[in-house]
Amino acid sequence: MADKILKVEQISLAFGGVKALTDVSFEVEKGSVFSIIGPNGAGKTSMLNCISGRYRPYEGSIHFDDQEVTHMRPNDRADLGIGRTFQNLALFGHMSVLDNIMVGRHHQMKNNWLTGPLYWASPAQKEELKHRRQVEEIIDFLDISHVRKSIAGTLSYGLRKRVELARAIALNPKLILLDEPMAGMNLEEKEDMARYILDLNEEFGITVVMIEHDMGVVMDISHEVMVLDFGKKLVSGLPDEVMANEHVRQAYLGLDDNEQLQEVG
Numbered sequence: 064m065a066d067k068i069l070k071v072e073q074i075s076l077a078f079g080g081v082k083a084l085t086d087v088s089f090e091v092e093k094g095s096v097f098s099i100i101g102p103n104g105a106g107k108t109s110m111l112n113c114i115s116g117r118y119r120p121y122e123g124s125i126h127f128d129d130q131e132v133t134h135m136r137p138n139d140r141a142d143l144g145i146g147r148t149f150q151n152l153a154l155f156g157h158m159s160v161l162d163n164i165m166v167g168r169h170h171q172m173k174n175n176w177l178t179g180p181l182y183w184a185s186p187a188q189k190e191e192l193k194h195r196r197q198v199e200e201i202i203d204f205l206d207i208s209h210v211r212k213s214i215a216g217t218l219s220y221g222l223r224k225r226v227e228l229a230r231a232i233a234l235n236p237k238l239i240l241l242d243e244p245m246a247g248m249n250l251e252e253k254e255d256m257a258r259y260i261l262d263l264n265e266e267f268g269i270t271v272v273m274i275e276h277d278m279g280v281v282m283d284i285s286h287e288v289m290v291l292d293f294g295k296k297l298v299s300g301l302p303d304e305v306m307a308n309e310h311v312r313q314a315y316l317g318l319d320d321n322e323q324l325q326e327v328g
C-alpha cells in the first residue's frame with residue numbers, strides 16, 4: 064500500500080446552522096500533488112483550515128504522518144511539518160521580502176529574540192547563519208532575489224503570492240496547503256507558479272494539497288483530484304477520471320459531453 068501522509072476521516076464542520084463540511088473523507092499519498100476543486104462556498108478553504116488547525120471539526124479525525132492532529136493547535140501542526148498559504152494574501156506589507164520570509168524561518172529557530180542576549184554566542188550565531196543560507200536558497204529557488212530588499216506591499220500581486228509561498232517553504236514543511244495560489248494571476252504568472260509548485264514537489268519532495276479554480280492547471284499538475292460540492296465529497300480520483308465524471312461535468316463545470324476543457328499553455 065502506498066504511503067499516506069494525510070488521512071482525513073469523516074470530517075463534519077458547521078458554523079451555526081451552516082454545514083460547511085459533511086462527512087468528508089480522503090487520503091493523500093506522500094510526495095503527491097492533490098487538488099481540491101468545487102464551486103464557491105463548497106467548503107474547500109474550510110477543509111484546509113481543518114487540516115491546518117484553524118477550524119475544529121465537530122466530527123471526524125485527521126492524521127498527519129501517522130499521528131492524530133485533530134485537536135492539536137495550529138502552531139504544533141506547523142512544528143510537525145504542515146505549512147500553508149492563504150486565499151487572501153497574509154504578508155506583512157510594510158516589511159521587506161527578506162524579513163517576511165525570515166518570519167517563517169524564525170519559527171524554526173531555537174534561539175530567537177527572547178534569547179537575544181545569547182545571540183552573539185557562537186552556536187546561536189551559527190544557527191542564524193544556517194537559517195540565512197537556507198532562506199537565500201529559497202529566494203533563489205523562487206527567483207525573487209531581485210526584490211529581496213523591496214517592501215512586500217509594493218510588489219505586484221503575482222510576486223507577493225510567490226513571497227508568501229517562500230515564507231511557507233521556509234517553515235520546512237512536509238506537507239504544504241495552498242489556497243488558490245494562482246488566483247488573480249495572468250497566464251504567464253500562472254505558468255511560473257505551476258512550475259514552482261511542481262519543482263517544490265519533485266525536487267524537495269514536499270506533498271502539496273492545493274485548492275485551484277483553473278482547471279487547466281489542475282489537470283496539468285495534479286496526481287489526484289477531489290471535488291467538493293455543498294460541503295460534501297462528490298468524487299475523487301485521477302484527474303482524467305474526475306473530469307470524465309458526468310456529475311462533475313454537469314454540476315461543477317457546466318459542460319456537456321462534447322465540450323472540451325481549455326488547457327493552460
Ligand SMILES: Nc1ncnc2c1ncn2[C@@H]1O[C@H](COP(=O)(O)OP(=O)(O)OP(=O)(O)O)[C@@H](O)[C@H]1O
Pocket residue numbers: 078081082083101102103104105106107108109110150
Ligand atoms: N469563519 C466562518 N464563519 C461562518 N461561516 C463560514 C466561515 N468560514 C466558512 N464559512 C461558510 O462555510 C461554507 C464554506 O466556505 P468555504 O470558504 O470553505 O468555501 P470555499 O469552497 O473555499 O469557497 P471559495 O471558492 O469561494 O473560496 C460557506 O457557506 C461559508 O459561508
Ligand SMILES: [Mg+2]
Pocket residue numbers: 107108109150
Ligand atoms: Mg475558499
